[in-house]
Amino acid sequence: MSTLAILLYAAVTAAMARYMSRQQFSVLMIGTLFLLGLAGYYGLFFGAAHFMGRYLSPVSPLLAILTVAIGMVAVHQWGPKMMLARWSSAMIPIVVVVLVLGLNTRTYLNKGRGSAIDHIQVKQWVEIHVAPEIWVGAVQTGVLGFFHDRTVNLDGKVNPYALAAKIDQQIPHYVVESPIQYLADWGIAGWIVHEPLNQHFEVMVDDPEQNLGVLRRVTPVPPSASLQGHIDR
The missing domain is CATH 3.40.50 (Rossmann fold)
Structure with a gap:
């Protein structure tokens, strides 16, 4: 499931890249190179591939910025046609809260499968x-x-x-x-x-x-x- 999510995110990012500004594209390139470097070292040399999610956690801030950039590009490109501007300000906080609650719930449900608990x-x-x-x-x-x-x-x-x-x-x-x-x-x-x-x-x-x-x-x-x-x- 996680691999599918990563591939889907990569596909969406690649599709949106042509609509990004120079600054947004720079963040994308920095994040990609950083991700490849971490994945290359920990995947090819360090071992314990089942901990790859932990090894790649330093990329999270860049991914967060990139996700916001993708959202902004989407609203800018298709917002007027789909009337996104009206509901995006209300929906974005709701989506964030749902994600936070969902991820924290998953942490507790994963007890016994390598979670911090x-x-x-x-x-x-x-x-x-x-x-x-x-x-x-x-x-x-x-x-x-x-x-x-x-x-x-x-x-x-x-x-x-x-x-x-x-x-x-x-x-x-x-x-x-x-x-x-x-x-x-x-x-x-x-x-x-x-x-x-x-x-x-x-x-x-x-x-x-x-x-x-x-x-x-x-x-x-x-x-x-x-x-x-x-x-x-």
């Missing part, structure tokens, strides 16, 4: 058991990082040092050499089998029902600990 148990556990000054590592850091400032991303989406370690297959070493004292996420308790994590961490929580795993550091944080790790190993 599925990460709330990690945030709640950390909030109760971990002091604000303690570093916590996780793969899914969107929700947790919003509420716990000292959160370290471990899949490399927003942490270039973790990305370098991931490429070198050195994430366990990166964690051990960082100031991370807890690992909290989905299924992360299974990481305890990896060297050298199993020498420095222990399983604190492994709860499949809540979809929550927690590892706790049992050795002192090394004096040389750094969020940059030692990726030049």
Whole structure:
């Protein structure tokens, strides 16, 4: 469904491009190049294609501007013939409200299928058991990082040092050499089998029902600990 919507939006945009002003067309070109760059990097090199919607979220502001531009062009081109000017001022706010309500409703209905609600148990556990000054590592850091400032991303989406370690297959070493004292996420308790994590961490929580795993550091944080790790190993 999302692919069909994207193709439909692209077709409408292409059809309206010839009616756009130079400024509007510039926004279209900038957005297109930005979109292609993100899609190319994350689609061809980064992996986890099922998260493509998240990867492309930075394009949203440009798409919003472009959507408004398309609407303005449509009203300008066909408004007088279809008497759009009379009802557009009333209909546009209604459409916006319906979209906002619909998208928020979809977020809650998608619980259990990768929505932000599925990460709330990690945030709640950390909030109760971990002091604000303690570093916590996780793969899914969107929700947790919003509420716990000292959160370290471990899949490399927003942490270039973790990305370098991931490429070198050195994430366990990166964690051990960082100031991370807890690992909290989905299924992360299974990481305890990896060297050298199993020498420095222990399983604190492994709860499949809540979809929550927690590892706790049992050795002192090394004096040389750094969020940059030692990726030049």
